[in-house]
Amino acid sequence: MLKEHSSLVRRLAIGIDAGLMSAAFLLAFRARFQHWPTASEELAAYGWTALVFTTICIFILYQAGLYTKLRYLSFREVAGRLAGAFAGTTLVTAAILFLSHATGYSRLLFFGFVFFALVLVGASRLGTKYVLEKIRARGHNYRAVLLVGQGDERNRLENLFQPGNPYGIKIAGTVDIENEDPETFARRLTGGIIDEVYFALPREREQPKLIDPLLEQAQTAGKTCRILLGIEEKHGRRCRFTRLAGRPMVVLQPAGIDPDQLALKRLIDVTGALVGLFLNLILFPAIALAIKLDSPGPIFFRQTRIGRNGRRFALYKYRSMYRDAESSKPDLIARNEIDGAAFKLSNDPRITRTGRFLRRTSLDELPQFWNVLTGEMSLVGTRPPTPDEVKQYGLKHYRRLAIKPGITGLWQVSGRNRITSFDEIVKLDTRYIEQWSLGLDFRILLQTLAAAWSGR
Numbered sequence: 001m002l003k004e005h006s007s008l009v010r011r012l013a014i015g016i017d018a019g020l021m022s023a024a025f026l027l028a029f030r031a032r033f034q035h036w037p038t039a040s041e042e043l044a045a046y047g048w049t050a051l052v053f054t055t056i057c058i059f060i061l062y063q064a065g066l067y068t069k070l071r072y073l074s075f076r077e078v079a080g081r082l083a084g085a086f087a088g089t090t091l092v093t094a095a096i097l098f099l100s101h102a103t104g105y106s107r108l109l110f111f112g113f114v115f116f117a118l119v120l121v122g123a124s125r126l127g128t129k130y131v132l133e134k135i136r137a138r139g140h141n142y143r144a145v146l147l148v149g150q151g152d153e154r155n156r157l158e159n160l161f162q163p164g165n166p167y168g169i170k171i172a173g174t175v176d177i178e179n180e181d182p183e184t185f186a187r188r189l190t191g192g193i194i195d196e197v198y199f200a201l202p203r204e205r206e207q208p209k210l211i212d213p214l215l216e217q218a219q220t221a222g223k224t225c226r227i228l229l230g231i232e233e234k235h236g237r238r239c240r241f242t243r244l245a246g247r248p249m250v251v252l253q254p255a256g257i258d259p260d261q262l263a264l265k266r267l268i269d270v271t272g273a274l275v276g277l278f279l280n281l282i283l284f285p286a287i288a289l290a291i292k293l294d295s296p297g298p299i300f301f302r303q304t305r306i307g308r309n310g311r312r313f314a315l316y317k318y319r320s321m322y323r324d325a326e327s328s329k330p331d332l333i334a335r336n337e338i339d340g341a342a343f344k345l346s347n348d349p350r351i352t353r354t355g356r357f358l359r360r361t362s363l364d365e366l367p368q369f370w371n372v373l374t375g376e377m378s379l380v381g382t383r384p385p386t387p388d389e390v391k392q393y394g395l396k397h398y399r400r401l402a403i404k405p406g407i408t409g410l411w412q413v414s415g416r417n418r419i420t421s422f423d424e425i426v427k428l429d430t431r432y433i434e435q436w437s438l439g440l441d442f443r444i445l446l447q448t449l450a451a452a453w454s455g456r
Contacts, residue, residue, distance in 0.1 A: 021121065029113075032112055049097065070128075149198075157200050190221065197223050273373035287363060316371060362452040380408055382411075383406075384405030400433075408445065411428045
């Protein structure tokens with residue numbers, strides 16, 4: 001019955017969001033053309049993009065847990081996931097518009113639709129959460145919980161679930177697991193209203209012989225059980241649940257990206273790579289001619305880089321240096337402007353005149369869209385190091401290799417020309433890994449485009 005109810009509520013929420021996005025399209029159309037769409041031709045010409053956007057956005061919102069997990073998410077988390085979902089959907093839909101050559105489509109209409117949709121859906125979702133939290137804080141729509149455990153872990157839950165908490169949790173009783181016999185525990189389970197049982201033990205006391213007997217009784221009594229792991233919060237943010245040979249297993253990932261989010265990130269990467277390769281195809285004749293006229297040597301520069309978890313791959317760029325420039329790098333090491341396992345030289349004598357222009361405009365990076373399309377890189381990630389750089393890494397530096405490297409990243413849009421410490425680069429890369437979201441990727445991409453356009 002509970003599952004049926006949950007499924008019904010979920011379908012209702014999806015239907016409401018679809019309706020709000022339809023209303024957003026009508027508002028955007030009215031604002032752009034000063035009249036409501038009256039002909040089927042107008043709806044066919046402009047409405048298909050709203051349909052594509054709505055379908056993708058609802059899918060991403062579902063994967064982000066915004067139709068199933070609102071009770072345990074904070075307002076900040078809900079707002080962040082909403083922003084990320086809309087940012088990712090906007091990027092994918094804009095790429096579809098570009099690839100479909102929809103030249104007659106109004107960009108003002110599209111971005112107006114996105115704005116109205118974000119406002120309406122965001123207000124609906126955050127407003128619903130606000131109302132539900134107020135209702136729960138007054139003692140309605142609550143879940144009666146029995147806390148089983150010992151020490152700080154159980155005390156932390158007791159403090160979290162004080163009267164008036166926004167989670168809708170009411171403590172029905174507490175149990176000291178070491179002093180509880182099975183008969184007494186059974187009476188607690190059946191002597192009053194108990195919806196769920198929380199098990200919380202200090203890390204040193206997490207033993208199956210303590211939990212299993214009471215867990216078996218709670219399951220026999222038909223109670224939902226939740227087991228809190230005795231691990232630090234900074235690790236818990238990146239954990240997910242899975243199974244191995246039928247046994248439960250908790251996975252702690254270096255980056256807080258689950259497989260569904262990785263799939264969405266990959267979809268955005270492929271879409272962006274196709275757009276980038278299309279631009280590369282248009283500009284290739286001019287760039288290739290400029291490189292050839294400026295200095296002898298190949299058009300493309302190929303270099304071995306280190307990717308996710310140590311995988312080697314061939315990175316491609318347009319050649320911006322004189323031929324055999326790598327052989328002269330040892331002579332320039334003493335002039336390195338970065339303190340640590342990376343190399344940067346502002347006035348590198350190996351760069352050609354054409355190369356300086358290509359680097360200033362970031363056009364030398366265009367061939368890397370092929371690396372993105374093949375899955376070796378991502379649009380946004382960490383800077384791909386060379387094997388020589390990785391040889392100088394300490395243990396903490398290897399965290400940069402936990403995800404795919406990117407064409408751009410937090411380091412690149414945070415003033416890369418002013419950063420002279422490799423540890424600062426690692427700190428920015430680590431922050432990106434730990435705080436990843438589709439919204440963060442979208443913001444970095446926008447900052448990258450702005451920086452490339454201005455020549456920064």
